[in-house]
Amino acid sequence: MSKIYITDTTLRDGSHTVSHKFSPEDVKKIASSLDAAGIDIIEVGHGDGLTGSTINYGFSPYNDFELVRAAASVVKNSKLAVLLIPGIGTVEDLERAQDCGANAVRVATHVTEADVAAQHVRAAKKMGLFTVGFLMMAHMASVERVLEEAKKFESYGADIVYCTDSAGAMLPVDVRDKISTLVQNLSIPVGHHSHNNLGLAIGNSLAAIESGATYIDGSLSGLGAGSGNTSTDTLVAVMKKMNYDINADLYKTMDASTNALIPVLESKGLKTNTNLDAMILGYAGCYSSFLLHSRRAAERFNVDVRDIIIELGNRKAVGGQEDWIIEVASDLSKLKNK
Template identity: 60%
Template sequence: MSIIITDTTLRDGSHSVRHQFSKENIASLVSGMDKAGVSIIEVGHGDGLAGSTCNYGFTKESDTDMVQVAAQTAQNARIAVLLLPGIGTVPDLQKAWDAGARVVRIATHVTEADISHEHIEAARKMGFFTIGFLMMAHRAQPEKVLEEARKMESYGAQVVYATDSAGALLPDGVRQRVALLKEKLSIPVGFHSHNNLGLAIGNSLAAIEAGATYIDGSLGGLGAGAGNTATEMLTTVLERANIPTGIDLFGIMDTATQVLQPIISSLGVTLPKTQDAMMLGYAGVYSSFMLHARRAAERFGVDYRKIIITAGERGAVGGQEDWLYRIAREIAESK
């Protein structure tokens, strides 16, 4: 089983920067994610197409410009948009298609799938890969989530998501909802998490265990509230679990740290630095190794991540920090 990760940095993450991503920011981030192998990249206002209003906050760029620059930049990834019926309209959807979007997520409250009928049908006729997005999934019992998901499936949705918009679900609640959708629907199931209870990664894993094959993330976890599942963390965890995603681990980490971080810093936003901890967990080595790995990397001019991973592969334990310098030298000599 492989997992398709949709990155929402440039849509859900837009909430965190007051929707102020520029065309240059979008091009840089799409380029990095595309090269790293992200399959679907969602762009736009945090509240979807036509969300740029006094009610929800104005974007720096228009919907059309954001989609257009993303579509022109991406070589392999498909560009996605979000549409909330009542905010976005079918004509807005047509404009997004004309600008280059090829995936749309039609989002409704978990008990209101019926209002998505017109938009899902229209999206399918235009040629979009069309996803139903049931928001605030914790507000409905699994059987009700299934009832609403079946409506979206009947309208033509090709995937249906259980969306934990409030970050309120616990892993058992995720499993119950996703497992029921997986059992009863004839289309794939997706899951979108928020980290408000610190469970974004755990809930995403629970969703995968229950049968979800579409999972959302955002670089650095950038998103509304406490943020989303961090794409680079999710990639790391799934790679450790031998679950393929098609994403290059170092590539997505570098996009998060070298591309996203400077952009959001310029917009007054900071994110926790998690990359070092992530690599220690991925490699399974003592946390105290990091300082020595970075010193060795600087001394020999190599990537500290390769040192940490090799130390883990060789089973290094506490007291063997000298191995890190030997490993660094070997990596340098093999260049």
């Protein structure tokens, strides 16, 4: 089974949801949490890529280079990526981003226009950057055309090619057809980026992995344009449950949402509907009505509610065995205090 690498786009695609107003301090808080969680690549910057802060795309009070520099000051293990859309960002912008600490770039074009990125990809490789060819709006082209454009990115020297569902319009069958064709006909890895407009982001990400993609995108709490992206938190849980080989730590990824992202969003007057404790119920196979009781027991015994839920799942607890919740919480507390 191939190793799967996760790119988190909270601090780039997710910036659409805060009108591109993530501050350098916000970036530090979120990026450091993602780095600690073992996320492989962290993407930072304006939602529309380097120097996207314009009247067309929405102004940001902070330039991309401030944000990249902020992330670079706290990221120790993950690759730090920027998005570059030819015609918005330039090679000179990319050089400046590298000076600020970026070591990866995703060069993004419309799915039929990879040729406009030739100079940018070649320049990025000359600079020593980990370079991704990012074909946006992939639902708008046939399988054959997606492959044709992907081969262009490959010929320019890209390290990976992405089939990107920018509109959240693809069905799992579309993802399978396009990803499997790329995997079978390219000599470089293939990635996939989903949006959740049809509620299919996780399903499409899994379809991509099953078809051979080894790079998958997400964002904390599913933050992103439209209905958001694949939720990194949920993606990690599902991939752990399916025994995929990933670097991300489940609890630390969840904590990046609850302890880093959500407080930042709340400080900006925004709310999320994310309930990560409920997600753990599905991960553990634990009866849904146990959640409230488990939270109370966790507070009473000063233990992690997730550990209670996972142990109840391991015990295959069912309705009527609520007394186990107290027993499990008590046992965990004793282990913790040994």
